[in-house]
Amino acid sequence: MKISEMIKSVDSQNQFEVLKNTYQQIEYSWNLKLNLSQIDTSKIKNVIVTGLGGSAIGGDLLINFLRDEIKYPYQVNRNYNLPKYANENTLVIASSYSGNTEETVSALNDAIKKKCQVVCITTGGKIENLANQNSIPVVKLLKGFQPRYALYLNFFALLKIFESLILIDKQEKIVQEIILLLKQKSEIYSKEKNETLNLAESLLGHTPIIYAVSDITSAVACRFKGQFNENSKVHAFYNFYPELDHNEIVGWESYRSIMNFKVINLLDETYNEQIKKRFEITSKLIKNSGAEIINLNSSEKNFKVRLIDLIYLGDWITYYLAILRNVDPTEIDNINFLKDNL
Ligand SMILES: O=P(O)(O)OC[C@H]1O[C@H](O)[C@H](O)[C@@H](O)[C@@H]1O
Known part of the structure; x- marks a missing residue:
């Protein structure tokens, strides 16, 4: 089935248009x-x-x-x-x-x-x-x-x-600059075939683990995680460098491929050189333990533009993952249940 047809059948409140605009x-x-x-x-x-x-x-x-x-x-x-x-x-x-x-x-x-x-x-x-x-x-x-x-x-x-x-x-x-960029990206990401849809497809059946850097891209990781949860209705976890190299890195020693994690590295050229090395070495260990890694970065010149570019990318990926999983990207039943019972 074409993605546009799938969208029609699951996207009850037309979040596709919301994202586009x-x-x-x-x-x-x-x-x-x-x-x-x-x-x-x-x-x-x-x-x-x-x-x-x-x-x-x-x-x-x-x-x-x-x-x-x-x-x-x-x-x-x-x-x-x-x-x-x-x-x-x-x-x-x-x-x-x-x-x-x-x-x-x-x-x-x-x-x-x-x-x-x-x-x-x-x-x-x-x-x-x-x-x-x-x-x-x-x-x-x-x-x-x-x-x-x-x-x-x-x-x-x-x-x-x-x-x-x-x-x-x-x-x-x-x-x-940001307004202009999102206008251009909205045209690209709303096409029948596009990179955000491909990324969503590659995440089907996986639990995303998003890695970013404290105070630099940390909010983007937090946004990705929340959008995977609320839009796509999947678990997702996030952590930051360099802290994760002081604890979480050891957890990968007992990783088994049945766990189906997929790591999303949020990369940026402004990272300290030591942080870049940490990404490389830690990613090697993760790959050796059997998990796959997706590297994401924005190619925009300005750091602030890159931040919003990445947030927007994540919003589309998590939206398409919802559509591919045949779940409504609007509904949040568990949150509603909780609020009704508080
Ligand atoms: O911005 P607010 O209306 O205070 O909502 C804060 C949060 O509340 C709920 O739990 C929603 O599901 C979230 O998506 C929302 O971000």
Whole structure:
């Protein structure tokens, strides 16, 4: 059966179109007119982004994206409460696409209690209500997406907040480059035959293990894993160099091919030379133990563009893996069951 026919029969909410139009999410968020006059930038000493799932990954991605630019201690919080140090000198960005994720609502309440300076990113829900009641600025996202498919809305809104508060330099040029790239890639990846579909085919029947590098490509690995879980409904695991060379590498000694792992190395030219060697040596050991490896990298010139290029690549691979496995890339039954029973 042709892939376009398979898509018609399993993709209930047309995520194919959502993926194709991803660049429009960036345009939307980047063109937002923000009013953040309540925030006193001179008081900010540290920043916390609080959220879960796709909304937390937006926060993680900022660490990778701005790794040479953020001048403040910065943390992503994925829990009901904020860390003890949060106070009036903390900028808290509460990020929830739906506005109803209970951990984020609770963390927002904590931020209000601790008198932090707060900005919310959401489409509405409880987060928007709480923000309105407490005169907190809200950056409103476009409605109608599954939260994880709205990562680009979320991430570029976050970036815009940083830029508007002059916590970082202007990002205009790079954002326009990214928009252009995703426009081009969307044409390629939506073709009947394309590399993301081939990669998905090569992963059928395997458990992906994604390896990246701390603080450089770590958010991309986390995104890949989450998308394999939620879109393709498979287990996936991720880890980072150099840490994995101090523990996980030993686990490969007892690997058996029946386990069907497939390693995805996320490579980048900016990695430290020793890190590159670590990838080579560790990959040799993995191959010797019987597992296959897929090397992925982006050939774009700019590091920030490469990061988004890889994220977009992963979004398509995990989407096609869902289609090939005949599972709906929208449905997340176990998460719904859990939420109904909490
Ligand atoms: O961004 P939010 O609406 O707070 O959602 C946060 C997360 O919640 C759920 O568990 C979804 O399945 C995830 O895909 C989502 O990223």
